[in-house]
Amino acid sequence: ALAASEKGDFKVFSDTDSGLNTSHKGLSRMLDWIEQDQVKTVFITHKDRLSRFGFEFIERLCKEHGTDIVILESREDKNAQEELAEDLMSLIASFSGRIHGLRSSRRKELALQAENMIEGKGGFDHE
Known part of the structure; x- marks a missing residue:
C-alpha cells in the first residue's frame, strides 16, 4: 500500500507474508500511522492486496x-457469483500457502535430524 500524509509525503508499506499469517509488520505499521492521524490517503491496487480478509475493519x-x-x-x-468464486480462490490460495509452509518446516526438521544422525548426535525418536 502507498500512504500519503497531509504534507504530501508518501510512504510504501508492504508485506510478503501468507494471507493467513496475522503478523504483517508493514500493515501493522501503516495502521499505527493511521491511528496517529498521520495518513490522509491509502492507495492500493485491489482491495484484497491490503488484506485478504477483514478489509471492512481496516476501512x-x-x-x-x-x-x-x-x-x-x-x-x-x-x-x-464471481465475488464468491474469487473469495473461495483466495481461501484456497491461503491454505495452500500454509500447507506448503508446514511441509517446508517439516523438511527442514527432517534434514536437521539426518544431519545430526550423520554426525552421531542421534536425532530420531524410536518407539
Whole structure:
C-alpha cells in the first residue's frame, strides 16, 4: 500500500507474508500511522492486496481517522457469483500457502535430524 500524509509525503508499506499469517509488520505499521492521524490517503491496487480478509475493519478504522482508501483497479462490475468464486480462490490460495509452509518446516526438521544422525548426535525418536 502507498500512504500519503497531509504534507504530501508518501510512504510504501508492504508485506510478503501468507494471507493467513496475522503478523504483517508493514500493515501493522501503516495502521499505527493511521491511528496517529498521520495518513490522509491509502492507495492500493485491489482491495484484497491490503488484506485478504477483514478489509471492512481496516476501512472502518480509516474512516474513524479521516483516512481515505483509493482502490486503483476497482472490481465493482462483478456479480455475487464471481465475488464468491474469487473469495473461495483466495481461501484456497491461503491454505495452500500454509500447507506448503508446514511441509517446508517439516523438511527442514527432517534434514536437521539426518544431519545430526550423520554426525552421531542421534536425532530420531524410536518407539
